[in-house]
Amino acid sequence: MIICVVGMPGSGKGQIVRIFGKYGIPHVSMGDIVREEADRRGVPRTPEGMNSVSIQLRQELGDNAVAKLAIPKVRELLKTHEAVIIEGVRSLDEIQAFKDAFPEEKVIIIAVHSSPQKRFERLSKRGRSDDPKSWSEFEARDWKELKFGLGNVIALADYLIVNESHLTQYRRKIERLAERLGIKKKYFTF
Template identity: 30%
Template sequence: MIIGLTGPMGCGKGEVVKILEKMGFEYITLSMMVREEARERGIEEEREKLMEVGNSMRAQEGAGVLGKRALKKIQDSGHDKWVVDGIRNPAEIGSLKEGEDVHVVGVNANRELLIERILSRGRESDATEREAIVHKLDREWGVGEPEDGQQVEKCMQKVDLVIDNEGTLEELQQKFTDFYNKLKKD
């Protein structure tokens, strides 16, 4: 089983990953593919630059390149339960769905809550100014991006389930556990 995750930064995808890891899932993020490529190109691993590298990879090798690379790693691994984080383009969903038993979940929250979370989490790669965060959220959502670039809004339209993560961590865990248990029954 492969569970793919999409959603804007600050929405709680990382928390969903932790939930799935406790259930025995292995973890891979599409940004790992981008970071590997950035290192090969000698490019600094800063969020804006990584976004550019990812967009460049999609432009050169097709919009689904990151999903294809992740699926290959998964298929070569021998593990049967994977969570794939960082889906940012609908073609990546299409590439992943070429595998078996693939389900994609969108995680979201209102814009103000996203900004608050990003400001409070203190990641080195995150912007610290509200205006810069808004710009990055817009760009990630697809504003001003090419079709083969960041398109989280379009990804959210192709998911199997959208989880609204505006509540507690316990509520998020319950929503996701319910979804997973339903998948196991089907």
């Protein structure tokens, strides 16, 4: 099974990765792939640098460029795991790339939604070098993500979790989804 976790920056995708990870499900981060590519190209990990690398990759390899770079990592993980999480898919082209590369696997999409204000607050506290430093940078990043097609992926998600409440409540929602997907029971390792 391939579990694609999608959402706008700061929505809470990482919490799903962490909770599913405690059940033994590994993950591949699309953002990490872009950051690795930026490092390889000598591009700074700034909002502008990450945007530039994302665009360059898509110009060089097509709209599903980051998925193409992720597929070997996912393939390797599927050799030893029944499920893999892919965090940060940005377009339906990327979803299709995973479906085409792994026709024998069920591909599900989990979308996380949070309001812009909540996401900005979280990103301001997170402190990653490519996080926006101002509201205008935040809005520009949102528009970039939407131009890649992220809104379309969210719209076609199999599951939607709203993350506007306290972290404990959000984690409960994730745990319930893990149960619903059979992950909590099947992969429970404690």
